[in-house]
Amino acid sequence: MSLASSEVDIKTRSRALELIRSHFKKLVEESEKGHKLQLVFPKRTLSNTIYDQKAKMLLLGPDVQYRSFTDINEAKKFMQTLLMASIIYNTLRNNEYPTIRDLFYRGKHSISYTSVDGKTISENSWDEQRESDSVIRDLEVLLNILREDLLILSKEKGKVVGNLVIRSGNDVIDLSKMGHGAYAIEPTPDLIEFIDVDAEYVLVVEKDAVFQQLHRYGFWRKNKVVLVTSAGQPDRATRRFVRRLSEEYKLPVYVLCDSDPYGFYIYSVFKVGSITLSYESERLSTPTAKFIGVTLTDIFGTEIFKDVLKKHGVKEALEEVTKGISKLGSKQPYLTPEERKNFVIKAKLRDVERAVELVGYRVAEACLESPEYKSKIKRKEGASGYPWFLTPEWVRELCIFFYTTSKLEIEAITGKGLKFLADEYIPRKIKSGDWIE
Amino acid sequence: MSTIGEKYTSISPAEFFYKYREVAGFANPVKAFYQTIKELIDNALDATDMHGVLPDVKISIERADEVQEFYKITVEDNGIGLPPDVVPYAFGRVLFSSKYSMKQSRGMYGLGVKMVVLYAQMTTGRPIEVTTSRENYRMIYYFKLRIDINKNEPVIIERGAWRKTRDWHGTIVSVTIEGDWNRAKQRILEYLHRTSIITPYANITLITPENEIVHYPRVTTVLPRPPRETKPHPHGIDLEMLKMLLNNNGDKTLEEILVSSFQSIGSSTAKVLLSTAGIDPSKKPRELAEEEIQKLFNTIKNYDKYRPPLSSALSPLGREVIEAGLKRIFEPEFLYAVSRSPRSYEGHPFIVEAALSYGGKTPMSPQDQPVVLRYANRVPLIYDESTDVITQVVKEDINWDHYMTSFPAQLAILVHICSTKIPFRGVGKESIADIPEIRREIRLAIMEAARELKHYLARKAREKEALRRVETIAKYIPEVARSLLIILEDESNEYAKKTLTHKLVTLVSKRSGVPVNVVDSIVKSVEIGA
Numbered sequence A: 001m002s003l004a005s006s007e008v009d010i011k012t013r014s015r016a017l018e019l020i021r022s023h024f025k026k027l028v029e030e031s032e033k034g035h036k037l038q039l040v041f042p043k044r045t046l047s048n049t050i051y052d053q054k055a056k057m058l059l060l061g062p063d064v065q066y067r068s069f070t071d072i073n074e075a076k077k078f079m080q081t082l083l084m085a086s087i088i089y090n091t092l093r094n095n096e097y098p099t100i101r102d103l104f105y106r107g108k109h110s111i112s113y114t115s116v117d118g119k120t121i122s123e124n125s126w127d128e129q130r131e132s133d134s135v136i137r138d139l140e141v142l143l144n145i146l147r148e149d150l151l152i153l154s155k156e157k158g159k160v161v162g163n164l165v166i167r168s169g170n171d172v173i174d175l176s177k178m179g180h181g182a183y184a185i186e187p188t189p190d191l192i193e194f195i196d197v198d199a200e201y202v203l204v205v206e207k208d209a210v211f212q213q214l215h216r217y218g219f220w221r222k223n224k225v226v227l228v229t230s231a232g233q234p235d236r237a238t239r240r241f242v243r244r245l246s247e248e249y250k251l252p253v254y255v256l257c258d259s260d261p262y263g264f265y266i267y268s269v270f271k272v273g274s275i276t277l278s279y280e281s282e283r284l285s286t287p288t289a290k291f292i293g294v295t296l297t298d299i300f301g302t303e304i305f306k307d308v309l310k311k312h313g314v315k316e317a318l319e320e321v322t323k324g325i326s327k328l329g330s331k332q333p334y335l336t337p338e339e340r341k342n343f344v345i346k347a348k349l350r351d352v353e354r355a356v357e358l359v360g361y362r363v364a365e366a367c368l369e370s371p372e373y374k375s376k377i378k379r380k381e382g383a384s385g386y387p388w389f390l391t392p393e394w395v396r397e398l399c400i401f402f403y404t405t406s407k408l409e410i411e412a413i414t415g416k417g418l419k420f421l422a423d424e425y426i427p428r429k430i431k432s433g434d435w436i437e
Numbered sequence B: 001m002s003t004i005g006e007k008y009t010s011i012s013p014a015e016f017f018y019k020y021r022e023v024a025g026f027a028n029p030v031k032a033f034y035q036t037i038k039e040l041i042d043n044a045l046d047a048t049d050m051h052g053v054l055p056d057v058k059i060s061i062e063r064a065d066e067v068q069e070f071y072k073i074t075v076e077d078n079g080i081g082l083p084p085d086v087v088p089y090a091f092g093r094v095l096f097s098s099k100y101s102m103k104q105s106r107g108m109y110g111l112g113v114k115m116v117v118l119y120a121q122m123t124t125g126r127p128i129e130v131t132t133s134r135e136n137y138r139m140i141y142y143f144k145l146r147i148d149i150n151k152n153e154p155v156i157i158e159r160g161a162w163r164k165t166r167d168w169h170g171t172i173v174s175v176t177i178e179g180d181w182n183r184a185k186q187r188i189l190e191y192l193h194r195t196s197i198i199t200p201y202a203n204i205t206l207i208t209p210e211n212e213i214v215h216y217p218r219v220t221t222v223l224p225r226p227p228r229e230t231k232p233h234p235h236g237i238d239l240e241m242l243k244m245l246l247n248n249n250g251d252k253t254l255e256e257i258l259v260s261s262f263q264s265i266g267s268s269t270a271k272v273l274l275s276t277a278g279i280d281p282s283k284k285p286r287e288l289a290e291e292e293i294q295k296l297f298n299t300i301k302n303y304d305k306y307r308p309p310l311s312s313a314l315s316p317l318g319r320e321v322i323e324a325g326l327k328r329i330f331e332p333e334f335l336y337a338v339s340r341s342p343r344s345y346e347g348h349p350f351i352v353e354a355a356l357s358y359g360g361k362t363p364m365s366p367q368d369q370p371v372v373l374r375y376a377n378r379v380p381l382i383y384d385e386s387t388d389v390i391t392q393v394v395k396e397d398i399n400w401d402h403y404m405t406s407f408p409a410q411l412a413i414l415v416h417i418c419s420t421k422i423p424f425r426g427v428g429k430e431s432i433a434d435i436p437e438i439r440r441e442i443r444l445a446i447m448e449a450a451r452e453l454k455h456y457l458a459r460k461a462r463e464k465e466a467l468r469r470v471e472t473i474a475k476y477i478p479e480v481a482r483s484l485l486i487i488l489e490d491e492s493n494e495y496a497k498k499t500l501t502h503k504l505v506t507l508v509s510k511r512s513g514v515p516v517n518v519v520d521s522i523v524k525s526v527e528i529g530a
Helices: A007-032 A075-093 A100-107 A129-143 A208-217 A219-223 A236-249 A261-272 A278-284 A296-300 A303-310 A314-321 A337-343 A349-359 A361-367 A371-380 A392-404 A410-415 A418-432 B013-020 B029-046 B087-092 B111-123 B181-197 B239-248 B254-261 B267-276 B290-302 B319-330 B389-397 B436-474 B477-487 B494-512 B516-525
Strands: A038-042 A049-052 A057-060 A064-068 A110-114 A120-124 A159-161 A164-168 A171-174 A193-197 A201-205 A225-229 A253-256 A290-293 B008-010 B056-063 B070-077 B095-097 B128-133 B139-148 B153-163 B170-178 B203-207 B213-216 B334-339 B343-345 B348-358 B371-376 B379-381 B411-419
Touching: A007 A075, A007 A129, A007 B477, A007 B494, A038 A075, A038 A129, A057 A261, A057 A278, A064 A075, A075 A100, A075 A129, A075 B436, A075 B477, A100 A129, A110 B516, A129 A278, A159 A208, A193 A236, A201 A208, A201 A236, A208 A219, A208 A225, A208 A410, A208 A418, A219 A225, A219 A418, A225 A236, A236 A253, A236 A261, A236 A278, A253 A261, A253 A418, A261 A349, A261 A392, A290 A418, A296 A303, A296 A337, A296 A392, A303 A314, A303 A392, A314 A361, A314 A392, A337 A410, A349 A361, A349 A371, A349 A392, A361 A371, A361 A392, A410 A418, B029 B056, B029 B070, B029 B111, B029 B170, B029 B181, B056 B181, B087 B111, B087 B128, B087 B139, B087 B153, B111 B128, B111 B139, B111 B170, B181 B203, B181 B213, B181 B319, B181 B371, B181 B379, B239 B254, B239 B290, B254 B267, B267 B290, B319 B334, B319 B348, B319 B411, B334 B436, B343 B436, B348 B436, B371 B389, B389 B411, B389 B436, B411 B436, B436 B494, B436 B516, B477 B494, B477 B516, B494 B516
Parallel strands: A201 A225, A201 A253, A253 A290, B056 B203, B371 B411
Antiparallel strands: A038 A064, A049 A057, A110 A120, A159 A225, A164 A171, A164 A193, B008 B095, B056 B070, B070 B170, B128 B139, B128 B170, B139 B153, B203 B213, B334 B348, B343 B348, B348 B411, B371 B379
């Protein structure tokens, strides 16, 4: 049986078709009543992306965008939005599974007209995929539906193994029987049906290489873990898949990343959502996700932070950023000074700048020692940091990062021995509750 | 023509002709041809529009000899005609007009046509033929005559008169000259073209020796107000004129002469002038000594309490005529004419008129200035453009950037100066001298028209901008309609497509203020490619 005929697929299609048709039917009717021909939807801008403290996720704010056909600055976008809606509508009707790149090519064509001075002017409906991608996002917020539910596919990126049996299409797949390979998380994770889950927790690993090592080592079997990798920046499907496991089976979710601001940010995308796709957070984010490591305190311990606090004005400055930072407990490092010397690498300016984005300029100013970096990040003055990073634990991490300008890639821990990572580091951290949220 | 009863002084025509041949424009067969046509047409028009008659002027030029370059030129007008007793003198005697009263006219008081007769006689030896009648005459008169050069007398070779069978008035003049038609043709056509620009009320037809017909049909029946004869203003007098006045009016008192010869001198002003000059008012006019005349002349010239010169002697074309004329020839997209109020210089009244013609069939200008069409007393000035004060104003006094204009452009400026005395530069009468009062008026007139042009161009730019804005929306209507119809699953319904497209067109038209048909034409031009 083909995938197209699967029941869940058919249902999803007809629901999407109906949603699109009724929305645009209403649009035409409104304009017939003399109202503006315009699309109204939440603004997808940085300024309208807010961190919801209660839900602990990034959500779209209350700002609304009006895209009117008769507004010359919006006319082209209006046309592009409708064009994209009609293409998606057709693919749904024809039982197709386009990727966003397919949609880009399907809609790309020339539009020519004769101008006032008699010249024939030609342009393209869109020139770059950036433009067609943008209107796909607009349609998602306009129709309040995720692209996955419009049967738009994207490249598979995330992988999963573990004691987990699922139904995809009309096939039942046992994810504990994948050999050395793994199940590629399909772009439409909502079409997956969980049949049986036998696991203690979910471990999400940023790096594919680490995932493979843990997989071959038998880590997930030994610890009853659903092992997931996002292979770098997580795509939507991986996030949605993790979210479903957390939500539907109440499994704790731990995230293992590099010990650098990029790793920290990947964790936060799982947890609170991404800034560019904040409208999806409600469906994609996992607010209970915990950052298991690698932390700077795993590398350096907490003594080093106490030294920083003793410096003039640092304590006051950090207390102002986040209350209680000077009263945090202490812990020993997982690495010896010798190992530290071997594994730790120097942070680049790029890393430092990213860190300023996470916790703000004031933390960097208080903790940075390097005069070179200090002068170079001056232009970021005024950056206040993301609210979900302004907790005592995270500020301490980044303070140590600024102070030492050091980072560590997770492969380095495996350098100490895969056994150490799999049998000691991860289990010990989970057991002792040594994570950051 | 009000030539009856006027006084003339004879001078030797041969002497006059040889002396003034070049000055009068008869230097060679090309110039002479041009000048002949010009004199005859100017006379024809003076006999019509200056007297309130809508001109019908026919000019025919025929080859009159198979071997020699002889051409018979016939000009017919429907003007006021000439009394038969004046005809021989008007055409057959070189005369010097002694009239003091003055008014605007094209020609030099009919002097030019005698030059034509003399030139014809010198080159082909053929006489001039004149047929004429006035409005209330029952007869039409015919003359064939030549000038006895030695006696300066007309010699009537043939004359005739017959009863009018229809209500005709006007004059037909035929003259045969030697000329270089091939080289004069362009000049003559240009002259006719320029003339026609400011005479939209005239029907002008020219038949060339090649039997080509050039026709400028009448497009308006509005005629400029004819000029009225006025006495000269005292500031415009010269010493010779004053002497002649004193000589010719021996029977009058000095005061009477002043009062009757000039405008704005009454008996009290006359008394003041005479006492200021220290002249005994009871002296006989002819008894004044040379230095007394000089003194009186200076006093008249320097007195500053006269009223400004009367402008009734002038006949400006008026805005309506100028605009109708430019419209007839150039069919411009923008047209604006200005007719300034009368001003005066050195005792001579003058009026400056200007017009701008933009776009349409207006000729393309040179790189650095607009096309300049100059006129003095309704006569087109074609040569010596660079030295003319009008050209100088256009090039030096007007900042065209300020009026949103850069060159080349389809822009022509017409300037007409009318005056009882046009201050020509040099003897060619093709270029007007730089008189500050006139220069100022030309500048103001052009600026006024240019301001209107600027407004027009700004409005046009705004409208174009509005269209551009509509374009940026309208071009997407077919795509939007198509997309909506797909979603509404109505894409193969032609009627639905038409209705929806029309709705969108109406909506865009309403929002932008641009007419439905304009929006529709943009939409119709749209092609959606692959």
